[in-house]
Amino acid sequence: MATTTAATSGTSTAVETDAGTATETETETTVEDPQAANVLQNATEAYADIEDFNATLVTSSTSSNGTVTETENTTQKISYRLPNQYRVETLAPESQAGNVVVSNGSSTTTYDAGNNTVQTFNTSDYSGGMNESSAFGSLTGLTADSNVSYEGTATIAGEDVYVLAVRPDTELQDINETIYLDQDSYFPVRVTTESSYEVDNETITTESMTTFRDVQINIGLSDDLFEFEAPEDAERPDSAFGASTYDSFEATQENTNITLCEPSEIPEGYSFENSTVTTFDGNTSATLLYTNGSDDLINDSLVVRVSTLGSTNESATTSYGENVTVNDQNGTYAENDGQGVLAFSTGDRQYTIAGPFSQDELVSIAESLDCSVDTSTNTSSEANPDSAYYQVDFVTGDSIENLRGDEGYYTSDRLIRFAHGNTDNGVTRVSDGEFIINETAADRIESEDISVENGTATITFSVTEGESIELTLASYQKTGDGWSAQTEAQQRFIDADTQTFESGTHTLSVDLPGTDIDSTDGSEPVVVNEAENDDGLSAAEILDRTNQSYQNVSDITADYATDSHWSYDGDQYYSNNASGTFTFKAPNQTRYDFTNGSIFVNSGNTSTLYNASNNSATVYPNYSPHGIVNGIDNQSYLGSYLDLINQSNTVVYEGTTTVEGGEAYVFSLTPQYDYGAYYTESTTLYLNTETYLPLGSDYAGTYGNASNGTDDTYTVNTRYSNLQVNTGVSDDEFNLTIPDGTSVTDYSFGSVSYEDYDSLEETQQDTGYTIPQPTELPDGYSFVNATVWTYPPTSYTAGDQVENLTDVDLYYSDGSETIEVYMYQLPENDVFYGFGTKTPINGQAGYFESLGGGYNYLNFACGDLDYSIYGQLSRSELVTIGESVNCTADVPTSSE
Numbered sequence: 001m002a003t004t005t006a007a008t009s010g011t012s013t014a015v016e017t018d019a020g021t022a023t024e025t026e027t028e029t030t031v032e033d034p035q036a037a038n039v040l041q042n043a044t045e046a047y048a049d050i051e052d053f054n055a056t057l058v059t060s061s062t063s064s065n066g067t068v069t070e071t072e073n074t075t076q077k078i079s080y081r082l083p084n085q086y087r088v089e090t091l092a093p094e095s096q097a098g099n100v101v102v103s104n105g106s107s108t109t110t111y112d113a114g115n116n117t118v119q120t121f122n123t124s125d126y127s128g129g130m131n132e133s134s135a136f137g138s139l140t141g142l143t144a145d146s147n148v149s150y151e152g153t154a155t156i157a158g159e160d161v162y163v164l165a166v167r168p169d170t171e172l173q174d175i176n177e178t179i180y181l182d183q184d185s186y187f188p189v190r191v192t193t194e195s196s197y198e199v200d201n202e203t204i205t206t207e208s209m210t211t212f213r214d215v216q217i218n219i220g221l222s223d224d225l226f227e228f229e230a231p232e233d234a235e236r237p238d239s240a241f242g243a244s245t246y247d248s249f250e251a252t253q254e255n256t257n258i259t260l261c262e263p264s265e266i267p268e269g270y271s272f273e274n275s276t277v278t279t280f281d282g283n284t285s286a287t288l289l290y291t292n293g294s295d296d297l298i299n300d301s302l303v304v305r306v307s308t309l310g311s312t313n314e315s316a317t318t319s320y321g322e323n324v325t326v327n328d329q330n331g332t333y334a335e336n337d338g339q340g341v342l343a344f345s346t347g348d349r350q351y352t353i354a355g356p357f358s359q360d361e362l363v364s365i366a367e368s369l370d371c372s373v374d375t376s377t378n379t380s381s382e383a384n385p386d387s388a389y390y391q392v393d394f395v396t397g398d399s400i401e402n403l404r405g406d407e408g409y410y411t412s413d414r415l416i417r418f419a420h421g422n423t424d425n426g427v428t429r430v431s432d433g434e435f436i437i438n439e440t441a442a443d444r445i446e447s448e449d450i451s452v453e454n455g456t457a458t459i460t461f462s463v464t465e466g467e468s469i470e471l472t473l474a475s476y477q478k479t480g481d482g483w484s485a486q487t488e489a490q491q492r493f494i495d496a497d498t499q500t501f502e503s504g505t506h507t508l509s510v511d512l513p514g515t516d517i518d519s520t521d522g523s524e525p526v527v528v529n530e531a532e533n534d535d536g537l538s539a540a541e542i543l544d545r546t547n548q549s550y551q552n553v554s555d556i557t558a559d560y561a562t563d564s565h566w567s568y569d570g571d572q573y574y575s576n577n578a579s580g581t582f583t584f585k586a587p588n589q590t591r592y593d594f595t596n597g598s599i600f601v602n603s604g605n606t607s608t609l610y611n612a613s614n615n616s617a618t619v620y621p622n623y624s625p626h627g628i629v630n631g632i633d634n635q636s637y638l639g640s641y642l643d644l645i646n647q648s649n650t651v652v653y654e655g656t657t658t659v660e661g662g663e664a665y666v667f668s669l670t671p672q673y674d675y676g677a678y679y680t681e682s683t684t685l686y687l688n689t690e691t692y693l694p695l696g697s698d699y700a701g702t703y704g705n706a707s708n709g710t711d712d713t714y715t716v717n718t719r720y721s722n723l724q725v726n727t728g729v730s731d732d733e734f735n736l737t738i739p740d741g742t743s744v745t746d747y748s749f750g751s752v753s754y755e756d757y758d759s760l761e762e763t764q765q766d767t768g769y770t771i772p773q774p775t776e777l778p779d780g781y782s783f784v785n786a787t788v789w790t791y792p793p794t795s796y797t798a799g800d801q802v803e804n805l806t807d808v809d810l811y812y813s814d815g816s817e818t819i820e821v822y823m824y825q826l827p828e829n830d831v832f833y834g835f836g837t838k839t840p841i842n843g844q845a846g847y848f849e850s851l852g853g854g855y856n857y858l859n860f861a862c863g864d865l866d867y868s869i870y871g872q873l874s875r876s877e878l879v880t881i882g883e884s885v886n887c888t889a890d891v892p893t894s895s896e
Contacts, residue, residue: 035150039162043186052081053187054216056091061208085226102228107727109228118230120725146177156180157211161189188212232662236690246275249288250431254418256286259429260306265368266290267357270302299339302355302365324359326366333359342366388513389422389478391491392450392457396441399474399496401852416441416471419450419457420478423512427452444469458509465503472498473508479547539653542665546692555585555729556693560592561660564716582720589734601736608736617738617798619746659686661695661721688723695720740799746792757786760810767806772862774821774869776884778877780814787811789824819871819881825864832861839875841882848875862887 057076062069075092083105090099098113109120151163159182166177174197180190189212196205246252252275253260273291277284285307294300324333324342331344342353342362351369353362394417395410403409421427430449447461450473459473476491495510537545560582565575580594590602597612607620654666664686684698696719702712738744757763763786764771787809807824826832836849839858846860851870858878859868862885869878 032147033149036148036164039150039164039181039186040148043181046186049218050082051218052079052221054079054214054219054221056213057210058213059208059210061206063204063206065204079221079225081221081226087225087228100228102226104223104226106729107724109230111228111230111234116231116234118228118234118236120727151178153183154180156189157213159183159189162186185215185217187215187217244277246277248272249275252277252286252288253431254415256284260286260288261351261369262288263304263365263368265364266302267292267355267361267365269293273301300356302357303353304365304369305352305354307350322359324363326363331366333362335359390420390457390494390512391476391478392419392452392510392512393472393474393476394418394447394450394459394461394508395472395474397470397472398498399472399493401493401496403476403491403493416445417447417450417459419452421452423455441469445471452512455512456509457512458507460505460507462505463501463503468500468502470498470500471508472496473510475510475512477513539651539667542653542687542692543651543667546687549692552726553586553693554726556583556723556725557727557729558582558661558720558723560718560720562716562718565714567713583729583733585729585731585734589731591733599736601734603734603736608738610736610738610742614743615739615741616743616745619744621747654684656689657686659695660719661686661688661723663689664695665689686719691723691725693720693723693725695723738798742798744796744798746796753791754787754789757788759783760786763788763808763810767808769806769825771808771810772823772865772867772885772887773810774881774884775886776880777812777819778814778873781812781819782814784811784813784818817872819869819873822868822870823862823865826861826866832866834859839879841879841885842887844887846882848878858882 055078057074057078059074059076060071061073062071064070073093074090074096077089077091079087084103085105086101086103088101090096095114098111100109100111100113102109102111107120109118111118146166146168149165151165154161154163161180161182164179164181166179168175168177175193175195177194178190178192179188181187182189190209192207192209194205194207196203244255246255249260249262249272256277269292270290271292273289275289276287278287285305288304289297290302290304291297292300322333324331324344326342326344329344331342333343334341338356339354340357340359340362342351342359342365344351344366351366353366355362357365393410393415395414396416397414400409417431419427419431420429427450444464444466445461446464447459450457450459452458457473457475461471463469474496475494477494478491492513494513497508497510499506499508558581559579561577561579563575563577578594578596580592583591583593587604588602589604590600592600594600599608599610599612601608601610605621608617610617652668654668657664657666665688667685667687669683669685682700686695686697687693688695696717698718699714699716701714755766757766760771760773760783767788789807789809790804791807792804805825807822810821812819812821832845834845834847836847836857836859839846839848839860841858841860841862844861846858849857849859851857854872855870856873856875856878857868857870858875858881859866860882861867865887867882867885867887869881871878873881
């Protein structure tokens with residue numbers, strides 16, 4: 001809250017009035033009336049002692065255009081606690097009675113009693129509720145940039161009050177406000193407002209009066225007051241908010257599903273600074289910021305904002321200001337404190353352009369907006385629901401098959417052009433020319449728009465003289481009409497044409513996805529039992545909604561419980577019941593706080609389990625054999641369930657049931673892959689019928705035991721309840737500091753260093769243990785070099801100094817292809833585990849996995865080493881190499 005003192009210059013002043021003496025402080029806001037300044041100063045000091053309050057607000061408001069007058073009376077009970085917790089309950093009128101807005105500081109929940117709907121927002125993303133224009137915050141909100149005068153005293157509802165008249169310094173509306181402050185507490189007793197503004201040559205006048213009743217200050221409001229539990233049958237409409245910032249106009253266009261328009265004429269000295277793309281309730285907006293080097297971004301920037309109008313077809317013009325015309329479109333212009341605001345709409349787009357510019361300047365900027373694509377074709381409602389949606393990218397270098405996975409995505413130094421479309425309407429959006437930022441490539445490549453005909457995408461381009469350059473045209477199938485970075489990981493790679501070009505004119509062509517979007521190549525699940533449920537949804541539609549809903553989740557908190565049982569040689573030897581609280585933040589941060597004091601944290605880079613019962617901790621690196629699923633890592637809460645669905649042979653819809661977390665759809669899944677050490681034979685998955693988020697799962701399967709070569713069984717049943725979505729969870733929740741003195745087993749390798757060697761002799765000499773080498777290699781392969789990795793040991797006491805361990809990489813080549821042999825020391829008494837198809841090597845546990853592109857991987861136990869062989873080799877070739885490795889020799893640790 002701003003400090004206000006009486007001043008007519010930049011000096012401090014203390015004045016005495018019938019309201020008392022103001023404390024002398026440095027001037028922050030100028031109020032020429034000394035008595036008004038004195039009251040505001042005393043009020044500011046009084047508010048500094050307020051920690052919480054309750055009050056009942058009674059508001060009466062009228063609005064009239066001279067012909068029709070509308071009146072509304074509301075009564076609300078408000079509770080507020082510093083710094084940012086509040087609760088607003090509407091008591092009247094009857095049509096709004098029961099509506100509630102609650103904020104606990106990190107999230108805001110709104111409940112519409114009439115429609116029985118509840119929505120929760122990240123508080124930083126939600127501007128509703130208590131703010132600078134409400135409760136005692138209204139003083140600074142109402143008096144900022146205003147002329148304030150002291151009007152004397154009065155009595156309202158038996159309370160003696162000071163009266164302040166406020167006239168905001170604005171040309172947008174004609175506003176007069178009166179604030180009545182209690183003479184003892186300086187808390188508002190009443191606020192009245194009268195205003196008028198012009199709309200289409202019609203004058204609209206409004207009057208409102210808000211009275212604060214039953215005010216209670218510093219009564220110690222409880223935490224429970226700022227939480228809200230909605231009725232069990234309340235609906236939760238999809239209204240997720242998302243925002244992303246980009247450093248170029250081209251990147252902005254690539255990351256939004258609406259066609260943007262960039263002004264070709266901007267004021268001298270201004271250039272593009274950055275942009276922000278936001279989505280809310282299905283509507284998208286993009287804000288482009290242009291600056292002139294000034295540090296005052298608020299007052300000196302040019303802002304161009306384009307957004308979808310939504311389903312209500314509301315007007316883009318403001319309710320105040322002067323009527324203007326922009327390219328034959330109606331709009332409004334207003335000016336306030338040196339800032340001009342121009343608003344207009346065209347088609348289904350709304351535009352707002354603002355900055356320190358005159359009406360003529362803003363209109364000129366608006367009329368220079370260059371839209372390269374007709375936005376009318378870029379709407380999902382016009383496309384056939386059976387259409388296949390595609391994205392085609394023209395890039396430098398090779399293609400990326402798994403976008404947003406381990407290979408990343410096409411950055412602006414590689415991406416030259418793109419096209420989006422569908423099999424029903426053809427191309428619906430293309431890049432606005434070439435926007436690759438790699439100057440060398442940009443200077444040498446001239447290209448045309450990507451064209452589509454008969455299921456094939458083609459690009460024609462020319463390359464100037466110089467070194468040869470590798471270029472690719474790649475196609476992908478999208479999940480729908482729009483595009484976002486969060487959904488790009490769901491795209492399915494279709495085709496790529498990669499070639500190396502010299503100077504001249506060339507073409508590249510790729511196939512596009514067909515119309516049979518439900519076809520499978522064996523890597524996608526087969527959905528069984530397509531009968532519609534009581535909601536009229538098929539099993540496939542439920543799973544599709546599940547995939548779509550996950551992209552709107554940024555974080556989740558919930559209560560958690562699990563029940564697990566493990567057998568050994570047919571007898572149960574271990575069971576565990578655990579419960580506590582659960583926290584998740586996309587894409588891969590997870591935390592479990594168990595009731596026994598133990599904690600599990602996945603920070604995104606490592607996973608740490610702290611065992612409170614014996615003061616020990618275990619740290620693991622995060623490894624995702626299947627990468628990113630739907631923009632969420634498959635090791636995370638959401639990603640693991642998505643991975644289960646997407647990597648299953650069959651998905652059977654079993655109906656609905658009630659679990660602790662609520663009503664759930666039930667699915668039975670049969671996994672497609674054998675991950676080796678832990679093989680899940682069957683899974684039952686429970687999805688919330690409203691949010692489609694997992695409420696739990698039942699696993700049953702086997703796990704390999706390397707010591708006896710048997711498969712033992714396990715069951716794990718998990719439930720989540722009291723889910724809260726998008727509450728603004730901080731990254732700090734996932735930083736777990738291990739206390740000194742804790743016994744730590746660390747598999748994350750800590751701080752790693754390495755050294756390369758050109759001979760096996762040098763490698764062996766500096767390793768510290770005998771290196772088991774393969775004696776059988778394919779014809780033509782010989783040793784090339786080696787790398788020795790050094791890292792902290794896996795077992796140590798937190799706070800103590802530790803000695804490092806070493807791993808070894810051996811490389812063999814035939815001149816064109818390479819075989820990599822990698823080995824690392826297993827911790828003492830540790831058991832080897834792998835993943836893939838079980839493939840024993842010399843009687844030891846082993847696993848084979850195909851990695852795609854002709855590359856395969858063999859992993860097996862070799863004495864006290866975890867031993868791996870990787871290359872473009874068949875399974876039989878890998879087994880031959882593996883069985884030639886002598887694993888019977890002693891393999892001492894580096895400390896021996």
